Amino acid sequence: MNTGKQQTYTAVSVVIDAIVLTVSYVISYLIQFALQNNLAPFDSRNYWPPLMIIVISYLMLYAFFHIYGSFRMTGRRKEAVLIGKVNIIGALILFAVFFVISNTEGYNWIVGFSRMMILWMTILNTIFMVVWRNIFRFILMKLGNSRFNRKPVLIVGYSQAAEAYIERVMTHKQWGYDILGILDDHLHTNESVRGISVLGPIESLEEYLSKNIAESIIITLKLKEYDRLEEIVHVCEKSGVHTEFVPDYNDIISTKPYTVDFLGLPLIHIRHVPLMEAGNAFIKRAMDIVGSLLCIVLFSPIMLAAAIAVKLSSPGPLIFKQERVGLHNRTFKMYKFRSMTVQKASEEVSKWTTKNDVRVTPVGRFIRKTSIDELPQLFNVLKGDMSLIGPRPERPFFVDKFKEEIPRYMIKHQVRPGMTGWAQVNGLRGDTSIRKRIELDLFYIENWSVSFDIRILFLTVFKGFVNKNAY
Structure with missing residues (x-):
């Protein structure tokens, strides 16, 4: 989004957020006192002065947590979760402030300030903010590539990155991106790619910019270029x-690469x-130690019942x-509790359990x-071999096999393996796709x-706990 429009959207967002905060505050006041059968006119002495301070403080908190970013590419769910988290943090800060200054001379009115009202305000404000921002998104979507919501961009260099960029722009029309064309040395001028014209070679960039208006240049060169x-960038x-x-x-x-300042050198x-x-x-x-101890007791x-059943059902160790x-x-x-008949070690290490x-x-x-x-893996967690949550560990035979077949498979070993994980709660257990499992494991990591x-x-x-793919 260009700077001018982004500043306009941000200013509108701040104003509407201030209004939403005020409305949430007033409605919370009415709800709280209505529930107590004591509906009274708004208390101008104890409740009006804090309103202004609360609104300003929350707006500063929203800015600190980058809620006022671009509306074009922020996901609805991600934004809703962020709004909820920031509002909870704001409520906790208010409670802490009330606690600290409640006994301060001149602030005795804080003692009678309704804490429950703050909880109501947190809930209502979160709902109202999420609703109005989604309405705003809907308006942007309807505007599409209209003049108001249009951002003309030029792509320089055609690569897999360019294809991915174009795919996302075409899928999300509400972003308002208007691709003017492509400059590339390997495509023919006047050729069309995904309905986008090839305007010429990269060396014509300076001449093109002197005659045309583009709000952004999207550089998507091939790695070898x-x-x-x-x-x-200079041009x-x-x-x-x-x-x-x-x-x-x-x-x-x-x-989401992680960059650090290595004495002035980006690492x-x-x-x-x-x-x-x-x-x-x-x-x-710390969570693993406390959690495993609690689960062992629970x-x-x-x-104990499983141990008795295993011991009575078939000969062999409990x-x-x-090795994982x-x-x-x-x-x-x-x-693990033994769930199979005793078998040769050579068979056990290289054979997958099937239906x-x-x-x-x-x-x-x-x-x-x-x-x-x-459940016995709780003791692995206590020892530090495993974690409660993480990628499931695999046998050395399969690790040697998968690391040659599946890209980035070994990255899972940068963290402790877990008793359960993101892949498992998404149904990827037992004889299911290893590639999909690794994708979810990497997302978790x-x-x-x-x-x-x-x-x-x-x-x-x-x-x-119960899964159809666990054989």
Whole structure:
């Protein structure tokens, strides 16, 4: 979105957010006192002065958390979650401020200020903000490529990155991007690609910009043409046009690369792994220790019953120990309740469990279907071999096989393997697609957060224990 329109949209957003905050505040006041059967005129002494401070503070909080970004490409769900989180943070800050100054001389009125009203305001404000922003998106979608919502752009260089960019622009008409044409050395002038005209070679960029208006130049060179990048950027900046760069190595570097300042030198981590940061690793390990101890106590009756059933159902050891590959490619012994008849070690390490596998005992079939056989892994978590949440570990035989067949397979070993994971709660267990499983594992690794782990735990409870693909 061009700077002028973005500033206009941002200004409109700030004004509407201020109005929404005020309306939410007033309605919350009415609801709170109506529920107490004490509906009274708005208290001008105790409730009007904080309103202005609250509105300004929340608007600053929204700006701090980048809620006022481009409407073109922010996802609805992502924005709704962000709004909810920021409003909760705002409510917690208000509660903390009220607690600190409640006993301060001159602020005794804070004691009588309704905390419940703040909760109502948080709920209503979140709903109202999400609703009005979605209405605004709908308006932008209807405007499409109209003059008001039009952003003319020029593509320089044709590559896989260019194809991906064009595909997204054509799919999302509401963004309002208008591709004027393509400049490329390998396409014929006046040729058409996806309905977009080829205007000439890249060297004609300066001449084109002197005669035509483009709000942005989208550089999508092939990787082997990057020696021309400096020249193209120089021409764009000389013409005063905004320049954006879509790299042609998306299959190598993730969509969210992590960049650090290496004494003035930008150092790009090929893949951002939040759990490689010491603070995040400490939080996750603490959650694993506390969580595994609680689960061991909670599930001890189930584990005792399973142990008796396994021991009585067939001869052999109670606990099945199998070598798996974990963090930093190190192997460890993973524990499970034995669910199969005892077999030769050479068969066990290289044979996949399939539907109606004759090796599975009747008791084993039940505990595998309900994931009870996995409960001993709580002790693996306590030891530090595994985590409660993470990519499922695999046997060395299959790791050696998959790392040659599936790109980026070994990245999963940059974090501890888990008892359950994002792939498992999405139904990818047992004899299912390894490629799809790895895609979801990589998404988890690159987007880890405490809230993401909690989400997976809840999904595991409600739909992850019993699974049709667990044989």
